[in-house]
Amino acid sequence: MPTVLVIDDNPAVATALETLFALHELDTRVAASPEEGLALLAREPVDLVVQDMNFHADTTSGEEGEALFHAIRARHPDLPVILLTAWTHLESAVDLVKAGAADYLAKPWDDRKLLATVNNLLELSQARRELERRRSGERRRREALARHYDLRGLVFADAASEAALTLACQVARSELPVLITGPNGTGKERYAEIIHANSQVKDGPFVAVNCGALPGELIEAELFGAEAGAYTGANKAREGKFEAADGGTLFLDEIGTLPLAGQVKLLRVLETGRFQRLGSNRERTVKVRVVSATNADLPALIAAGQFREDLYYRLNAIELKLPALAQRPDDILPLARHFLPPGKRLGEGAERALLAHPWPGNVRELRNTLQRAALLARGETIGTADLGLSAPSPAPVHAVTADEPDRATIEAALERAGGVVAQAASELGLSRQALYRRLDRLGLRRG
Numbered sequence: 001m002p003t004v005l006v007i008d009d010n011p012a013v014a015t016a017l018e019t020l021f022a023l024h025e026l027d028t029r030v031a032a033s034p035e036e037g038l039a040l041l042a043r044e045p046v047d048l049v050v051q052d053m054n055f056h057a058d059t060t061s062g063e064e065g066e067a068l069f070h071a072i073r074a075r076h077p078d079l080p081v082i083l084l085t086a087w088t089h090l091e092s093a094v095d096l097v098k099a100g101a102a103d104y105l106a107k108p109w110d111d112r113k114l115l116a117t118v119n120n121l122l123e124l125s126q127a128r129r130e131l132e133r134r135r136s137g138e139r140r141r142r143e144a145l146a147r148h149y150d151l152r153g154l155v156f157a158d159a160a161s162e163a164a165l166t167l168a169c170q171v172a173r174s175e176l177p178v179l180i181t182g183p184n185g186t187g188k189e190r191y192a193e194i195i196h197a198n199s200q201v202k203d204g205p206f207v208a209v210n211c212g213a214l215p216g217e218l219i220e221a222e223l224f225g226a227e228a229g230a231y232t233g234a235n236k237a238r239e240g241k242f243e244a245a246d247g248g249t250l251f252l253d254e255i256g257t258l259p260l261a262g263q264v265k266l267l268r269v270l271e272t273g274r275f276q277r278l279g280s281n282r283e284r285t286v287k288v289r290v291v292s293a294t295n296a297d298l299p300a301l302i303a304a305g306q307f308r309e310d311l312y313y314r315l316n317a318i319e320l321k322l323p324a325l326a327q328r329p330d331d332i333l334p335l336a337r338h339f340l341p342p343g344k345r346l347g348e349g350a351e352r353a354l355l356a357h358p359w360p361g362n363v364r365e366l367r368n369t370l371q372r373a374a375l376l377a378r379g380e381t382i383g384t385a386d387l388g389l390s391a392p393s394p395a396p397v398h399a400v401t402a403d404e405p406d407r408a409t410i411e412a413a414l415e416r417a418g419g420v421v422a423q424a425a426s427e428l429g430l431s432r433q434a435l436y437r438r439l440d441r442l443g444l445r446r447g
Helices: 011-023 034-043 063-075 087-098 111-148 159-171 188-197 216-224 260-272 298-303 309-315 329-339 348-356 362-376 407-416 421-428 432-441
Strands: 003-007 027-031 048-052 081-085 103-106 178-181 206-210 249-253 274-276 283-285 289-294 318-321
Touching: 003 011, 003 034, 011 027, 011 111, 027 034, 034 048, 034 063, 048 063, 048 111, 063 081, 063 087, 081 087, 081 111, 087 103, 103 111, 111 159, 111 407, 159 188, 159 318, 178 188, 188 206, 188 249, 188 289, 216 260, 260 274, 260 309, 298 309, 329 348, 329 362, 407 421, 407 432, 421 432
Parallel strands: 003 027, 003 048, 048 081, 081 103, 178 289, 178 318, 206 249, 249 289
Antiparallel strands: 274 283
C-alpha cells in the first residue's frame, strides 16, 4: 500500500486528509510540524508528501512551508511533494512548483482533484522506479557483455543495439557463416570485428574486402589470388584474400555486388575450402570463417537473377540484422558525445536537434556531423546552429506535437522532470491542465 505523509499543524486538516486517503486505500502518516515531518522521513520510506505552507497561527508568510519544501527536496530529491496553500501563498507555491514541487492545491481543496493528483503522482513514481530498475538491469547486462566479450570499443545504450550485440557475441564461437544486414552506416564492419574478436580464430587474421569497390574483372583475383601473367599487368604472383585470411576471418562487405562468376567460385570455396588462383591449375586449401554484409535486398536480387540462391543460403547460416540509428534512439546522444573531441560538449538545444533528426546516413552521418560541429563551434559548447542540420523533417525521432503528445513522449518528459507535472508540461509545450487531460485519456491517472 502506498504511503502518504501529511505535514500540517492543523489537527482538523490532518484528520480530514488521513480519513480521505484511508478510504482510498492509502496508508497515511501525519506530522504536526516541519521538524516532525523531516524526522519521520528520515526513519521510514514514504511515497508522497502533502504539506501545508504555513505552520504558525500568527504568521501568514508561508516561509515555513518554503523552508520545509527545500529541506525535503535537498534530502529526498525524487520524492513528489504536493503543496496545500491559502490564496495568500499562491505566488510562493507557483515559485516552488518551478523549483520542483509536483503540484499545488488551494485550500479548501476538492477531494476528487486531490485524490486524482495523488494517485497520478504515485503511479508516476512507481513507473519511474520500475523504469530505473529496468535500466539498472540493462546497465548490468551491458557491463556483463563488456566483461565477458571483446566489444571493440562499441558505444551503445539502446535495447535494440544490445540485442544485436548479444546475438553477435553468441554466434561468434560457432564456425557458421554470418550475414550482417542493415542500412549503410550502421556499423556492419565493426560487428564483423566483434564476431572475429570473440571467435575461436580470434588469434588469426581479420581480412576485410569491399566487394563493391573493386572492378568486376579484378574481384576474382582479389579474392582468390592470381599467378604471374594471369591478366594484363599481373607481373608477379599475388596472394588473394582467402589465403591472407587462412586461419582467421574473411569479411566480405557489400556481398550483393559480387558478379555471378565470382559467386560460383565463392560458393565452391565455402562448400569445400578449396580454390585455384587465377591462371593456375593448382588447388589450394584454406580454413576461413566467412562473415559477409550487405545493405541490399538479396531475396529481391535472387528473384531478378542477379544473386545465386544457393550462395545466399550458404552465407546466411546466421543473419544479424542491424537496425537503423532512428530505430535505436537511445544510442544517439552516447554516440554523439563519443565522437566529440575533449573539451567540447553538447548544449541542450543541440541534444534536442540530434534526437529530432532522422539520420538517414545512420552512425556515419552522426559522426561526420559531430566532427564538423566541433570544428565550427567557437566555444566549448556546441549549439544547434553548429550542427548544420536541416529543418525538422517529417516524423522525427522523439517528435512532440503540442496538442497530442503520445504516451512514450509524455512518460519520457515526466521521467526527465522527476515526476513534476508542471515541469513536464512546460517541456511539452502544454498547460498543466492540458497535460492532466492527456494523462486521463491515456489511462495514466486514477480517481
